[in-house]
Amino acid sequence: MNTLFRPALAVFQKDLMTELKSKQMVTTMLIFAGLVIVTFSFAFDPTSEAVRVLIPGMIWVITIFSGILGLNRSFLSEKQNDQLHGMMTAPVDPSGIFLGKFLANLCFVLIVQGFSIPVLFLLFDYSELTLATSGWFILIVFLGTFGFIAAGTLLAALSSHSKSSEMLLPVLLFPLVMPVLIAAVQATSLLFSEGPAAIMSWLQLMTVYNVIFFFAGFLLFDYVLEV
Amino acid sequence: MKGMEDLGRMSPTSFQRWFFLFTAVMLLIAIYMVFIWTPIERNMGVVQKIFYFHVASAWNAFFAFFIVAVFSILFLVTKKRVYELMAGVSAEIGVMFTAIVLTTGPIWARSAWNTWWTWEPRLTTTLILLFMYIGYIMIRNLEMEWQRKARLASVFGIISFINVPIVYMSIRWWESNLHPVVVGEGGGGLETAMLITLIFSVFTFTCLFFVLLQRGLQVEKLRLMVSRIKAKKQEQMIS
Numbered sequence: 001m002n003t004l005f006r007p008a009l010a011v012f013q014k015d016l017m018t019e020l021k022s023k024q025m026v027t028t029m030l031i032f033a034g035l036v037i038v039t040f041s042f043a044f045d046p047t048s049e050a051v052r053v054l055i056p057g058m059i060w061v062i063t064i065f066s067g068i069l070g071l072n073r074s075f076l077s078e079k080q081n082d083q084l085h086g087m088m089t090a091p092v093d094p095s096g097i098f099l100g101k102f103l104a105n106l107c108f109v110l111i112v113q114g115f116s117i118p119v120l121f122l123l124f125d126y127s128e129l130t131l132a133t134s135g136w137f138i139l140i141v142f143l144g145t146f147g148f149i150a151a152g153t154l155l156a157a158l159s160s161h162s163k164s165s166e167m168l169l170p171v172l173l174f175p176l177v178m179p180v181l182i183a184a185v186q187a188t189s190l191l192f193s194e195g196p197a198a199i200m201s202w203l204q205l206m207t208v209y210n211v212i213f214f215f216a217g218f219l220l221f222d223y224v225l226e227v
Numbered sequence: 228m229k230g231m232e233d234l235g236r237m238s239p240t241s242f243q244r245w246f247f248l249f250t251a252v253m254l255l256i257a258i259y260m261v262f263i264w265t266p267i268e269r270n271m272g273v274v275q276k277i278f279y280f281h282v283a284s285a286w287n288a289f290f291a292f293f294i295v296a297v298f299s300i301l302f303l304v305t306k307k308r309v310y311e312l313m314a315g316v317s318a319e320i321g322v323m324f325t326a327i328v329l330t331t332g333p334i335w336a337r338s339a340w341n342t343w344w345t346w347e348p349r350l351t352t353t354l355i356l357l358f359m360y361i362g363y364i365m366i367r368n369l370e371m372e373w374q375r376k377a378r379l380a381s382v383f384g385i386i387s388f389i390n391v392p393i394v395y396m397s398i399r400w401w402e403s404n405l406h407p408v409v410v411g412e413g414g415g416g417l418e419t420a421m422l423i424t425l426i427f428s429v430f431t432f433t434c435l436f437f438v439l440l441q442r443g444l445q446v447e448k449l450r451l452m453v454s455r456i457k458a459k460k461q462e463q464m465i466s
Contacts, residue, residue: 154386158379162369171365172383175358176390179397205397216389220382223303 004099007092011100016107018077025073026108029066033116036062037123046124055126056188060181062116063145067109068170071152074105075160084160088225098221102153102214109145117141128192136196137188143206144184147213148177154217157224180209237448243441250434257431260424268421274338277331279425283432284327285353289391290436291321292360296388299381309444311377314384316443318363320436325357348398355394359387 019025040058044051078084087097121129129137152173159168187202239247261279268275298314301307332350333343344350366380 151386155383158366158382161371161375161379162366168362168365168369171358172362175355175362176386178355179390179393182397205393209393209397212389212393213386216386220385223378223382226378 003091003093004096007090007096008099008103011087011097012103012107015074015101015104019104019108025070026111029069029108029112030115032069033062033066033112034119036065037116037120041123051124052126052128052192053189055120055124055128056185056192058120059113059117059141059188060144060185062120063109063113063141064148064174064177064181066112066116067105067145067148067152068173070105070108070112071149071156071173072166072169074101074153075156076165079160084225094222094225095218097225098153098157098217101157102149102217105153105156106145106149109149110142113141113145133191133196136191136199140184140187140191140199140203140206143203143210144180144187147180147206147210150210150213150217151177151180154213154221154224157221180206183209237445237452239441239445246434246441247438250431250438253431253434257424257428260427265420265424266418271339274335277335279428280432281328281331281335282425283428284324284331286429287432287436288321288324288328288353288356290433291317291324292356292388292391294440295321295360295363295384299384299388302377302381303385308373308377311373311381312444312447313440314381315364315367316440316447318360318367318384319443320439322357322360322364324436325353325360328353329357352394352398356391359390363387 037058040054044054075084078087088094120126152169155173155176156165156169159165159172162168183202183205187199187206190198190202257279261276265276265279267273294317295314298310298317302310302314332353336345337343363380363383366383367376369376369379
């Protein structure tokens, strides 16, 4: 256990500290999310009723596009000075590195969502979210992001070996996370239109997806690193 | 050939030659059965005949992706290059058959549903599947040593296959009655001649899959052999 959680925590802390010092990644992701919202405001008239239907989709578009930015950087930064090699030679379980990276990426995307989703609601004057549904809404956002980042961290490590990783990652990742994205979008829009009772099957699907891909990451990360 | 021991046999065995001939004859019979022997369907007319190849291609695509997953796991366990080549060739065949499915499907849909494409579960799943395995082929075409590439491709081959049932089941929950259920529960029932033709063409396409797999593997081995001879010659010329 110590060879798994201690390095995970170390990697997580290191990523957080680097980010605190440079503030590069989260800032870029936030600016990007803001720009997406502005683009949406031009594409769809914010006063029209139709936007109500589009908001759940917008939340997830913001998440995946800004998430991809962070995921791309996540392992690329480790390639400088051969840091990845250093991690591999350290006497720790490689799954610990996966866990640490996963936690850091999840943390960054949740921070970005924490800012951008309220702004989205505010700017589009979206008032469907009540106190009763907000708990469910947070759960959906968390589960959907969890699955996206679990698959994304593994694939970011995989594609970081290629010279054109920025191009490769989205091509590999988007088809793979399609089930969890479909479930997340459907659950979000059902929550606002029909209430919490209607979203149970989608929540189950997200949970199953998350468990499978989280453990697949644990099992296969070793093979991805050892190159 | 010297230096090729790790790849196994290069030239096809006599069984493989016979099997190729057998499949060719089977294909001809299948074409005869589809176009001449089976009756024309009453509602849809001639377009319905596309269905025999459509279903057979779909089956082949799924089978090919299953083979990719199996050989990816085998490669990660044993590190034998042949397994990796098999998985790669199988993915290429799978992508080809998926493309056939996605071409024949809309042609049929145009006359049956009066639309080329609808975002219906089965169609969406198949399209996602195509994208996943194009990604797999992209990894196999990266520029790096084969060991690294093979390991990355195998990992991706395994996780893509994990995703196949999830995609399939997840999209099932969108209620849809568009795709016809032909065989199995709630099936519309098929005339005997049509059913026989369908089973025959599925079987023939499976044989075709194995022929393509064997030929593809042979091409890959020859390609490797050429690159090794080239490297050797270059070394000789330098020294």
